[in-house]
Each structure stands twice: as C-alpha cells, then as structure tokens.
Amino acid sequence: MTSRLKVGARPNRQSLRSAVDYHLEVTLAKSADNADPEDYHLALALAIREPVIRAMNSTEERVIKSGAKQIHYLSMEFLIGRLLSNNLRNLGLYDICAEVASDMGLNLADVLETECDPALGNAASVAWPPAFSILWRVSRTRVTDTASIISSDCFARRS
Numbered sequence: 001m002t003s004r005l006k007v008g009a010r011p012n013r014q015s016l017r018s019a020v021d022y023h024l025e026v027t028l029a030k031s032a033d034n035a036d037p038e039d040y041h042l043a044l045a046l047a048i049r050e051p052v053i054r055a056m057n058s059t060e061e062r063v064i065k066s067g068a069k070q071i072h073y074l075s076m077e078f079l080i081g082r083l084l085s086n087n088l089r090n091l092g093l094y095d096i097c098a099e100v101a102s103d104m105g106l107n108l109a110d111v112l113e114t115e116c117d118p119a120l121g122n123a124a125s126v127a128w129p130p131a132f133s134i135l136w137r138v139s140r141t142r143v144t145d146t147a148s149i150i151s152s153d154c155f156a157r158r159s
Helices: 013-027 035-068 083-091 094-103 106-115 125-138 143-158
Strands: none
Touching: 013 035, 013 094, 035 083, 035 094, 035 106, 083 094, 094 106
C-alpha cells in the first residue's frame, strides 16, 4: 500500500482510493471498521495534499530559478470558510472524491461536514485568542503552511 500519487498526473479513482486507504491506515492508524467521517476527512485531505504540494514546490522552484520578484500577502480579515470542499472543487476533484467516498460506503458531504470552519463569526472576543495564535505561528513559518496550521488549530479546539 502506497500513498504516492503519480507526480504531475491527475489522481484517478483508484489512485485516490489507494492514497486515502494508506493515510487512514498508516498515518492515522485506523482501520476502515473503526474510522469515523472525521478520520476519512483527514485521510482525504492528506491524500489531496500530496499532489498539490508537489505542484506548488515545482512552481516555486521555477519562479526562484527565473529570478522573478514575489509579493506575499496574508490577510485574516475575511471569513475563509471550510477549505477542503473549496479545494476539491477548484482542483476538479470533487466528483472523483464523491465516487471514492461512495465506494467506501460514505457520503462525501457528510465527510466534508466534519471540517472545522475557521471563520471567526460574531463571537470575536472568544475567537480572537485562537486567531492570534494562528497569526503568530504563521509569522514564523511559510505562508503555504497556513491551511495546515488553521486546520490543526481547529482540531485542537474540538478536543
């Protein structure tokens, strides 16, 4: 069992299922029998992350080699909502992921519903400390790690 999706290739149903199974079993130490939708959500996010990170690193390498100037801007002034569903749609992988979830006896909408919404909402006085924590940690790391940080902060608040 391997999680490695082909570099530069668009994940297909079989390769994506294999990557989700890999992360469920190896990364999360769960079997299909005792995994809940939140476990599947995390396994799917990890499976999708691989080709996205490889493509991002390839682009970054190309930009650095070309000597192009870069501007990085991070704003937490807007409500970003849930990330995985948006990313699946933007990557054109939503339908394939829905098929994989169906193969696993799940409904993709139920799996995606387990994602924490990092929006601050109206309870700013309660939500600001975690938001400050996110911004402080982001300032010490690459901007590309922001989604992981926000996601892990949401999971930490659920526990």
